[in-house]
Amino acid sequence: MAEINVLQAVHDALEEEMARDERVILLGEDIGVMGGVFHTTDGLLEKFGEARVIDTPLAEAAISGVAVGASMNGLRPVAEFQFADFLYSAVDQIISEAAKMRYRTNGVQGCPVVFRAPYGGGSHGGPYHSQNVEGLFLGVPGLKVVTPATPYDAKGLLKAAIRDEDPVIFLEHKKTYRLIKGEVPDGDYLVRIGEAEVKRPGKHLTVVTYGLMVHYCLEAAEIVAGEGIDVEVVDLRTIKPLDEETVLGSVKKTSKALIVYEDNLTGGAGAEVAALIGQHIFEDLDGPVTRLASPDIPSMPFATPMEEFAMLDTPKIVTAIRDLAAY
Amino acid sequence: MAEINVLQAVHDALEEEMARDERVILLGEDIGVMGGVFHTTDGLLEKFGEARVIDTPLAEAAISGVAVGASMNGLRPVAEFQFADFLYSAVDQIISEAAKMRYRTNGVQGCPVVFRAPYGGGSHGGPYHSQNVEGLFLGVPGLKVVTPATPYDAKGLLKAAIRDEDPVIFLEHKKTYRLIKGEVPDGDYLVRIGEAEVKRPGKHLTVVTYGLMVHYCLEAAEIVAGEGIDVEVVDLRTIKPLDEETVLGSVKKTSKALIVYEDNLTGGAGAEVAALIGQHIFEDLDGPVTRLASPDIPSMPFATPMEEFAMLDTPKIVTAIRDLAAY
Amino acid sequence: MTIKPSVGKAPHKDLGLSQDNLLEIYRLMRLSRALSERGWLLQRGGKTAFMVTGEGHEAVQVASVCAMERGRDTFLPYYRDIGVAVAAGMTAKDVLLHFLGRAADGSTGGRQIPGHYFDPQLKIVSGSSVVATQIPHASGIALADKLRGEKAVTVCYFGDGAASKGDFHEGLNFAGVHRLPVIFICENNGYAISVPGRKQAAVKNLSVRARGYGFPGVTVDGNDVLAVYRAVRQAAKRARAGGGPTFIEAKTYRLTPHTSNDDPTRYRTKEELEQWQRRDPIERFKRYLSEWELLDKATDERIGQELSQAVNEATRFAEASPLPEPESALRHVYLEE
Amino acid sequence: MTIKPSVGKAPHKDLGLSQDNLLEIYRLMRLSRALSERGWLLQRGGKTAFMVTGEGHEAVQVASVCAMERGRDTFLPYYRDIGVAVAAGMTAKDVLLHFLGRAADGSTGGRQIPGHYFDPQLKIVSGSSVVATQIPHASGIALADKLRGEKAVTVCYFGDGAASKGDFHEGLNFAGVHRLPVIFICENNGYAISVPGRKQAAVKNLSVRARGYGFPGVTVDGNDVLAVYRAVRQAAKRARAGGGPTFIEAKTYRLTPHTSNDDPTRYRTKEELEQWQRRDPIERFKRYLSEWELLDKATDERIGQELSQAVNEATRFAEASPLPEPESALRHVYLEE
C-alpha cells in the first residue's frame, strides 16, 4: 500500500500496462520528452522508447484516427488529448469510427483505444481549459466513458480501460491530479468499468455524483451529518454504461436523490440519471429527483469571481442537500 | 395558403430570406449546380449567383469555420451539412467557436450562423445516413437547436433562425421532406425559436416529442382516442432552449408524461425533458415519466428487418401510451 | 476497328508481368464491372435500397492491388472500391451478400449500405461512409506494422473530394513524419458528386500536396493499368525498404451516377461522359492485350461467360440467403462475452 | 561593440519606409516586449493566474501589421500575438486590463485567459484557445470582404504546430479555391510547446504547402523586420489586387517558456536559447536603426522611459479597476434583448 495522488495513479497505470503488454502505445502532444503537460507520462519515453511513446504533431484527428488504425492492427493505443477542450476535432474519429467499428463489422472488428483527457473546471483555465465534455459521449453507444475520482479508482479503471476490447473515453479531472491522495495496493489490480461505488453509506438521501464532485459531496455529507442528515454518496465512476443497479438500489433505500455534476445543467449525465430514477423507481420516491450542476454557460470564465460563482463547491452542495432533505 | 411539403418549405424559406437580405449566403456541398442532394436549394444558384450560393470543397470544418468567419464580418451564412452524420468534423467549429463567441467576447461579438442538416432514420440510409445528432448539442450553451416537424414550422423556424443573432443548429428530418405536407401562409411569417406547440390537446396523458415522431405520435393519439385515452401531443419544435413552460404546463394538467424521441434512449433530449418534469412538477405526477426511444445502438442498420426493428413507429408508440395510461 | 499486333519489347515485360498476371488483372477488372452492373440492376429492381459502384475506376483499383503483396499488405478501400475488394480476394458471392444486406454478408452483416467492403482475412479494412476518415487509420495501421518490424505496406484509397478534408492533411502529415510504409491513392475522377475539381482545389494536380508532407507525389493516368501498376509497385518498394509514404493521384472518371440517389446529367455534359466512355479502362486494357496478342477473342468470351455465370450464381445464392434477424440489430454494440 | 554607420541606399528606402515608420515599428516592438515582461511579473506575483507572451516574435508580429492598412484590414492574432494586438492599436491599458481579467477588459471582460486579444473597432478578431480554428475564420472574413467588393485584406496568424491541424488545410484550401484576399502568417518558432519541428512535419519549410493550395508560399527570416515587412506588403498588394492568398512562414524563436505553466529546460538546450537570444529581433532592429543613424541613444532612452511609464501607469490603472461581478458569469450566453 502506498499513498499517491491521482496524477501518480494515472502514471503508474500507464507504466505498468506498458510493461505488461508491449502492444500498448501512447500517442499525444508533449507526452514524450516533456512527460505531458501534467506529467502523467513522465519517464515513459526513457523507459519504453520513441516507438511506443509518440509525440505527435498537433493534430487531434490524427491522434485519434491513427490510434483507431493502430488498434485495428494489433496495438492497444492510449491516445492523450492535452486538454479535453481540444478533443472536439477528434469527435468524428471517436463517434463515427471508434464507437461504430464493432457494430458496423457485425462484431468482427474491435477498436480497443483508450482516449484520455484531463477535464474539468476550478483551475483558472478559462473557457478552453475547463470544460466538462462527458455529456458529448453519454449518448454514443459503442463508447464507454470513465470518470474516476480517487487514485485507487483512477489506476484500476485505467488499467481496465487499456485491457478493454472496446473504445473507452477516460476522463481525468485536472483538479484531482494533485489534490486527491489515497491508498493504492502494491500489485496489479483492476476496477471494473461500469460499476458505481457507494463511497459513503447513508439512510436519508442519495447523492449521485462522479469526478471531483465526489470529494465535495463527501465533505458536504460530513457537514450535514452533524445536522442529522445521513447522506449516501454514490460515485458513478463510469458514466457509460451507467450502473443502474447501484444507483436505483441506493435511491430505493433512501427515497430521495440529488444528482451533483460539474457539467452545465442541461443535457449532461445528470439528466440521464434523473430520467432513469424517475422512470424506474417512481413509486419509491419521497421527493423530486433534484439536479445540482453548473449553470448553463458555455464554459468557465477566467476571472476568479466569475469562476467561483460558476463552479460548484461544498457549500452549494450542502444547501441542496438540506433543501431536499427538508422536502 | 398553399399546401407544400417540408422540402419546399425549407427551400422557400431560404429563397425568401436570400431575397429579403443580401447578407444571407449559403455554403455547402452540392448546393449549387445540383441544388443539394435533397434539392432544398434548387434554383437558388441561378437566382442568386455563385457568390451567394457556394459549392464548397468537401470539408465540413471549412464549411462551418468559414461560415463563422463570414458571420463575424457582416454576413448571415447558412451552412449546410449534406447529412447530419457528416457534421462531426465540424463539431469543434460549432462548439468551440460558434457557441462560445458571444460569451467569450463579453457579449460584443455575435455569430449568426445557421447550421442546417438533414437527419434521422427510416430511409434505409444505414449507420451513416440515419443519425440523430441533436443530443450532441443539447448540452452546449450558446447554441439553439431547432427540429421542426411540419412545413409551417420548418419555414417559419428557418426564417427565424436566419434572422437570429446567435448560432442555430437547424435539423430537418429527411423522412419528413416529402412525406409531410401542410398548409403554409402566402406571405412572410416567423415561428419563434424556443416555443413548443400543443399539436393535439388532450386530457389523460401528455406525449412530448419532436421531428418525424410528432406525426407518428399524432397517429397513435388518434388510435388510442378510440379506446378513450385522450392524449395531448406537445411538439417541442425547438429542443434548445426547451420550452419548459409549455411542457410542464401540459404535464401538470394531464399528470402523465411519455417522451417519444427517435434518438437512441440514453443521453438524448428525452433525458433532459424527463429530468425537468421529474424535478419541477413531481407532486403533479400520477405515473412515472416514461421515455420511448430507439435502442442504444450506434446507428440504424441498413437491412430492412433490423432497421424496422430499431426505428420507432406508430404501433410502438400506441403500446407505450396504453401502458402509461393504464398505470 | 481492327487491332494491329504491336512489336518490340512489351511495356508489361519491363514490369515483370506475365500473361497470367495480365489476364488476372483483366479478369478482375471485368469482375468488378460485372458486379457493378449487377448492383445497379438489383437496386433498380428493388432488391436493395442503395447502390454505389466503380465503373471507370477499374484500372486504378485493380492494378494497384495487384502491384501489392496480397495476404501481407493491407487495403483501405472507400465506397467506390469494388475493384479493390475483388482484387484483394473478395468473391462474387461476398459482394452480392453485401449488396443485398444479407445476414451472411461478411463485410457488415447487412448493417452498412452497399459499398463498405471488409474482410480481415484478406486484410481489407472496414470503412465508414464518412469521407476521408480512413486516411489516418491507414497511418495507424502502417505505424503498427512498422513498430513490429513487419515488412507490410498499407494502401489507402480515397477520392478527390476527400483530399480537401482535414483528415487527409493530418493523416498524410503523420505518415510523413514517421516515414510510414503507406501508399495513398487518390482516385481523382474530377468530381465530388457534382462539385468539379476546380471548386475543390486550385491546383492542377493534387499530387503536389505530397511535397508538403515530405514525401513523393505522382500523378498517373488512372485508366492505364500499366501506369498505375508501375507507380504503385515503385511506391511499394520504397515503402517496404523503409523509404516512407507515396501519394499517387490517379486521374480517372466515374462512368455512372455517383450513387443510386444521383442524377449526373444535372452537372456533367453528355459530351464529357462520352469522351471518357471512349477511354473506358477495360476496353483500353483489352486493346492492349489484343495488340500484344495476349488475349484472343475466344479467351475473352470465355472470361465473359465465366464471370457472368459467377455473378448469376452469386446473385441466386445471395437472394436465397436469409436477411438478418430483426433483434440482431441490438447485437455487437460492445464485445459480447 | 561599436556601431559603424552604413553607407549607400538603405534597404528600408526601397520599401518606402520613413524614419517615422521605422521608429513606430521599433516602439511597438518594444511596447510588446515591455508588456510581455510585465505580464510575467504579474503572473509570478500572483496578480493573474496565467500568462502567455511573445518575446522573440516581435519582428514578425509588429512588422506584418505595419505593412497592412490599419482600420481597413482585419487581423486574427493567436495567443502569442501581443505584438499584433498593440501594432493594430491596442493600448497598454487594454492589454493590462486583459491580463488581469478585469471587468473593463475590452477583449473578453475577464472571461478568457490572457492572450486572447479582441477589438472590433481595430478589426482584431476574437480567437479561442483552440489551435488553428481561426484559420477558416480568416477565409470567411475575406470571403465577406470579397463579396462586398471591399478592398480589405485579412491577416491570419498561427504557429508551426497549427500547420498540422485539419483546420489549416481546410482553411487554406478554401482560400485558394476562392482566391481570397487573405495572408496566412505562420510564426514558426521551431516548437509546439516541446514538440520540435521535425516531429511536426517532414519538411524544411512549411511554406511549400501553399503550392498544394494553388497560391504562393514564402519563408522569411521572422526576426528581420524588413524581410517580414517586404513579404507582407507584397502579399497585401497581391491580395488587394484580386491575386488571392499568400502563405508566409516566418522563422523565429520563442525566448520564454511557452506559457506560465511551462518549463522549457525540459526540451530545449541552453545553447540553443542563447543562440537565439543573440538574434533578438529588437536588438537586431535597433542595430539596424543605429547603423543607418535613425536612432540615437537619447531617443532610444526616451522611448524606453515613455514605454515603461505607460506600462506602469496601465498596470496601476488595471489593478485599480474592478473585477467582474460574480453573477455576470451568467450573462451573454445569447444576445440580451
Ligand SMILES: Cc1ncc(C[n+]2csc(CCOP(=O)(O)OP(=O)(O)O)c2C)c(N)n1
Ligand atoms: C465527411 C463527408 N461529407 C460529405 C459526405 C457526402 N458525400 C458522400 S460521397 C461525396 C463525394 C466524394 O467525392 P470524392 O471524394 O471525389 O469521391 P468519388 O465519389 O468521386 O469517388 C460526398 C460529398 C460524406 N460521405 N462524408
Ligand SMILES: Cc1ncc(C[n+]2csc(CCOP(=O)(O)OP(=O)(O)O)c2C)c(N)n1
Ligand atoms: C487543438 C489544440 N490542441 C492542443 C492545444 C494545446 N496547446 C496550446 S499551444 C500548443 C502548441 C502550439 O504550438 P505552435 O502552433 O507552434 O505555436 P507556438 O505556441 O509555438 O507559438 C498546444 C499543443 C490547443 N490549444 N489546441
Ligand SMILES: [Mg+2]
Ligand atoms: Mg471524385
Ligand SMILES: [Mg+2]
Ligand atoms: Mg511554435
